[in-house]
Amino acid sequence: MAPCRPPSRSDEATFMVKFTIGDALPVETTRNPLAHTPRFDITTPAVTVAQYADMAGRERLLGTTFGSTQWLWAASDDAFFDQESRELVGISFFVPPLFAPAHAGVPSAGPPSRSAGLRADAGEAFELPQATAFRCDPEAAELRCVQDPGLIDVVPDARIGIARDLALLVRDGRMIGWSLTDPARYVTSGLAxxxxxxxxxxxxxxLAECLALISEPLVEAVRDQDPDAWRTLRQTERALREQSDDLRRRDVLYEVVGRLIEDHAS
Structure with missing residues (x-):
């Protein structure tokens, strides 16, 4: 499949990109991005954009869609396409366990995100492996997750904005990862x-500190009772305890840090 070409301004009215997601599913963009608000469950952690609010709703959605998984707890991300229209109606991405720190000279993020939906070429089940590495800058401006650590600094050819602030990263005609802009805005617990x-x-x-703490390599240092890691953990716990604004999000983050302390305190 030929690499996708980022659209120019003259392409605004006819923006269309074809690429492959998962192991082998060709898709093309549509004018119908997902309307649901992203939910970033930091306790899992995972980002979900779908109409369901519980697992029962997810099961009902499975009955009218095809996609990357048809069972709970599969080791893949979830993409739901409507059986009749073949358009994307929901997606759920897991944040991977490996934190990739920023390096000097990191290239720009690439082209701006372009709002679009997706339509599958065929109504077939496919595999959508979870990303393996992520990056989140200290101010949590962007959470970027990629399928291979070697792709973390790769500039995508296109950023397909399938929902508010959620974009698929496309390179050489295939999806190589995804990104969530301002992830703190969407922090929640579960599917609330x-x-x-x-x-x-x-x-x-x-949020940026919590994501590093629950991910490799820092979480391994916490488990091994490394003094520097525990100092960082306690500093974050104290800062959250003393934070006096944005209390609902604060409480969710404090729950994550508190669980880490409870699980690994000697």
């Missing part, structure tokens, strides 16, 4: 709707 108000700057800082 996130707060509508913007997150505070403190919440953004604490």
């Amino acid at each position: 709707e996130p707060e509508s108000a913007p997150p505070s700057p403190l919440t953004r800082l604490r």
